[in-house]
Amino acid sequence: xTTSVDLARDEEVTPRKTNxxxxxxxxxxxxxxIVLDGTIVNIxxxxxxxxxxxxxxxVQWVVTAYALAFGSLLLLGGRLGxxxxxxxxxxxxxxxxxxASLLGGVAANGAMLLAARGLQGAGAALASPAALALINTTFxxxxxxxxxxxxxxxxSGAGAAVGxxxxxILTEWDxxxxxxINVPIGLVVAAIAPRVLVESEGNxxxxxxxxxxxxxxxxxxxxxxxxxxxxQGASWGDFETLFPLLGxxxxxxxxxxxxxxxxxxxxxxxxxxxRTRAVSLFSMLLIGAGMFAMFFFLGLFIQQVLGYSPxxxxxxxxxxxxxxxxxxxxASNLVSRVDPRWVAGFGGLLTxxxxxxxxxxxxxSSYATNLLPWVIVMGFGMGFLFIPLTLTATAGVDKNDxxxxxxxxxxxxxxxxxxxxxxxxxxxTHYATQKGNELAEAGRAAMAxxxxxxxxxxxxxxxxxxxxxxxxAQTFGSTHAFWFAAGMLLVxxxxxxALLGIKHDELATEEAAVHVG
Numbered sequence: 029x030t031t032s033v034d035l036a037r038d039e040e041v042t043p044r045k046t047n048x049x050x051x052x053x054x055x056x057x058x059x060x061x062i063v064l065d066g067t068i069v070n071i072x073x074x075x076x077x078x079x080x081x082x083x084x085x086x087v088q089w090v091v092t093a094y095a096l097a098f099g100s101l102l103l104l105g106g107r108l109g110x111x112x113x114x115x116x117x118x119x120x121x122x123x124x125x126x127x128a129s130l131l132g133g134v135a136a137n138g139a140m141l142l143a144a145r146g147l148q149g150a151g152a153a154l155a156s157p158a159a160l161a162l163i164n165t166t167f168x169x170x171x172x173x174x175x176x177x178x179x180x181x182x183x184s185g186a187g188a189a190v191g192x193x194x195x196x197i198l199t200e201w202d203x204x205x206x207x208x209i210n211v212p213i214g215l216v217v218a219a220i221a222p223r224v225l226v227e228s229e230g231n232x233x234x235x236x237x238x239x240x241x242x243x244x245x246x247x248x249x250x251x252x253x254x255x256x257x258x259x260q261g262a263s264w265g266d267f268e269t270l271f272p273l274l275g276x277x278x279x280x281x282x283x284x285x286x287x288x289x290x291x292x293x294x295x296x297x298x299x300x301x302x303r304t305r306a307v308s309l310f311s312m313l314l315i316g317a318g319m320f321a322m323f324f325f326l327g328l329f330i331q332q333v334l335g336y337s338p339x340x341x342x343x344x345x346x347x348x349x350x351x352x353x354x355x356x357x358x359a360s361n362l363v364s365r366v367d368p369r370w371v372a373g374f375g376g377l378l379t380x381x382x383x384x385x386x387x388x389x390x391x392x393s394s395y396a397t398n399l400l401p402w403v404i405v406m407g408f409g410m411g412f413l414f415i416p417l418t419l420t421a422t423a424g425v426d427k428n429d430x431x432x433x434x435x436x437x438x439x440x441x442x443x444x445x446x447x448x449x450x451x452x453x454x455x456x457t458h459y460a461t462q463k464g465n466e467l468a469e470a471g472r473a474a475m476a477x478x479x480x481x482x483x484x485x486x487x488x489x490x491x492x493x494x495x496x497x498x499x500x501a502q503t504f505g506s507t508h509a510f511w512f513a514a515g516m517l518l519v520x521x522x523x524x525x526a527l528l529g530i531k532h533d534e535l536a537t538e539e540a541a542v543h544v545g
Contacts, residue, residue, distance in 0.1 A: 055159045060183040062152040068191035070327035072203035080138045097149025099442030100247040104240040106157035106435025114158040115227040121154025126214025133207035160434035178360035196342020239294040242283035249276025254450035307527045308421035309440040314520035316441035317448025318513040351407020359415035368416035369528040375412025376521025382406035383514035452509040460505030467497040
């Protein structure tokens with residue numbers, strides 16, 4: 029017999045259809061803010077470098093600190109949502125994010141800014157998996173969920189480019205505004221969310237503290253080791269490179285052992301046991317590495333080498349946003365008729381070709397012919413990638429595991445970005461230093477020849493020659509970093525086409541999907 033209490037509980041767990049649109053808008057706004065902040069500071073990076081005395085190789089931590097904290101804490105954030113309610117964690121995460129943004133805006137030195145970026149990442153780690161899990165459990169499988177996922181994926185992808193545009197506009201005024209902008213948005217979202225989002229039912233599991241510690245420490249060690257190797261004067265044989273790298277790998281192995289033994293794991297291994305999900309997550313890691321690297325290195329290149337203003341740099345990425353939104357709409361319709369491996373494979377091919385195009389940049393490149401085509405192609409490629417991989421990474425997950433699955437997906441993307449920037453900064457530093465040494469040697473030889481001929485260069489000529497050599501070295505390092513990024517994207521594409529076996533009709537119903545709960 030159905031009682032009034034049962035009806036009230038059903039109404040609490042299942043949102044009314046009239047609220048779905050408003051709920052999706054709130055979730056999408058939060059996700060846009062979270063992803064946007066992963067790139068909004070890219071345009072401001074040259075100004076932060078100067079104002080807070082960062083070095084060229086260490087300024088990457090302004091971006092990496094956020095991605096690292098976000099990615100390494102996502103599994104914990106997802107589990108907290110499963111245990112204590114996803115709406116509660118969503119609101120808490122957004123509020124922490126807003127407060128951290130305020131601290132970043134008033135940062136007096138580099139250490140305070142990096143701490144604020146880490147706190148932003150922690151807030152995002154609470155809010156983002158809750159947002160995706162709420163979509164996955166609220167919208168029925170099929171067209172409605174595909175459309176909801178399309179909006180979410182569009183915010184996830186386009187948010188990166190929107191961040192660059194908004195970052196350019198705000199940096200023209202003051203780079204600190206790139207942090208302050210999050211404060212009112214975050215507070216409004218946190219205030220509205222309890223009124224339109226329905227709380228999920230918590231479960232009786234316990235929190236896997238040791239798993240959380242091992243996962244966070246392991247991921248941090250790997251990214252820190254890669255980042256240190258990319259710093260000026262560092263090498264792969266340095267203790268500060270090898271110890272964190274090897275230690276991080278050992279601790280991650282320990283994390284897997286812990287997750288296999290505890291009763292309520294942070295990341296149930298059954299989630300990764302499904303081949304479709306494992307391929308989706310690993311491919312998303314590689315895609316995140318390539319995409320974040322493009323924004324980071326291209327953002328620096330077009331300002332420092334091509335001489336674009338911050339606002340012009342931001343709008344240079346506008347076609348990316350248009351492309352990813354357009355492609356996401358097309359892909360959300362295609363996945364109900366075409367197997368996801370082909371949709372994602374096509375997107376991966378586009379992104380690989382786009383990254384290859386960026387390897388041909390030079391100091392005299394023009395926007396219309398050397399940048400615009402590849403920015404557009406990259407946007408379309410990412411749109412075709414995000415939709416099917418988001419669906420396949422979360423398809424068939426039991427509701428009790430939906431938070432962990434959402435966390436794993438976001439972790440793959442964010443850690444991929446952190447690892448990608450760290451690894452490609454290593455490549456950039458190596459090749460830029462190599463080119464710089466060659467040019468310095470050539471410059472010394474030219475100066476000696478000119479002096480012998482009685483044509484001693486002026487200080488202005490020497491300074492100009494030195495500046496041009498620095499720009500040539502930066503261009504050489506950037507294009508080689510793009511080669512490595514293209515390789516990452518190509519590997520991800522091959523894996524998707526070869527191993528992503530789920531059919532399009534299996535995404536239409538939960539019953540047909542693989543059940544891992």
